[in-house]
Amino acid sequence: MEWMVGESPTDLISVSTGNSTEYSDRQKVDAKRRLLDLVNKGVEATLVQLLETGLIHADPHPGNLRCTSSGEIGFLDFGLLCQMEKRHQFAMLASIVHIVNGDWASLVNALIDMDMVRPGTNIRLVTMELEQALGEVEFKDGIPDVKFSRVLGKILSVAFKYHFRMPAYYTLVLRSLASFEGLAIAADKKFKTFEAAYPYVVRKLLTENSAATRKILHSVLLNRKKEFQWQRLSLFLRVGATRKALQLVTSNSETSPDQSPNKAAGTFDIAYLILTILPSKDGVALRRLLMTAV
Template identity: 30%
Template sequence: MLGAGLYHADPHPGNLLRTPDGRLAYVDFGMMGYVGAGLSAALASALYAHQLRLPPYFALLLRSLAVLEGIALATDPRYQILAAAYPWVARRLLQAEAPRLKALLSQVLYSRGELDFARLQSLLSHAVVDRERA
């Protein structure tokens, strides 16, 4: 499947059948994806150049997020995962105690060398909205 650039985006036991000759066959092609040859080569090159290795738990986390996003997009094609996650990210950055998160907050708020008040206001308002939902 990857040779043609197509992949099944929801592989789980309910979407796989065993054929009489013992091979696996996919069913339910509602979530398919395509990776062009150029992008595939660029990703492989970047992974090789930087010796990127994902721990298994992280790969599973990414898969879970991708499946959830796919379900949300099937329900609402206008769904934007980053917009939905922004309130949580904002609250997390504003409550940061870890030095790396504090540094990231500083980069976000001082992107052009001066305090970005609009961005600060956005972070605060989204953090409040997320807190009200919790």
């Protein structure tokens, strides 16, 4: 047991959204920054638990979270934990990737691997329903420009219609991610869980050399004719090199995309990512992938 001191998300929300007489603008900006930092770290912590350890803190409500003085996220109350099987971990990883890439047939296969789809279900109809429900989602820089809760709602509507099973681990993981999104939206209505989570997912796929991750990568980067899709790889590298800096509340500081210095920085980040990964021990998957393409 360890005593943990820190601010709760509820306190940070209270300060960041408080009236102008109670808190200064600087206090509001700082509280918002710390809250969004906590949420981003919480999303990444959930993904680490989901994709690395398989042991998940399944009840991250505001009362169970703390923002410590050192800027770390603290979890309290481990009374509700979820242990996942390895195959379910990779199936959930695959489902995130397939949603982003609009590959509904592969998404259904991932749901089957999660033990959600009952035997005898009409897979073709389920695929069509998912495409109809999620096909309207817009993308920004290769990432769904939509709230996680909305995507989840659309998937659940199809799941209920076709009487999917809802394994405990599945509902608890989604609840965890949705909880963090709810916290963030209280301070920043433009927050997107996919935007916070997907760079971690991409980096895992590019650096983990396992049969499961290679299978997911190949499903994304090779078409049905086994032809390499360079545009997809370029997008993967761009997302993997994203710097998830928090956006502070500033006045009169908007910069047009054409004038933004982030373009040059983004190109540098991609080059840096490639040069860092390729010669390293974590670059086996990427080296194999490039050899496949040549």
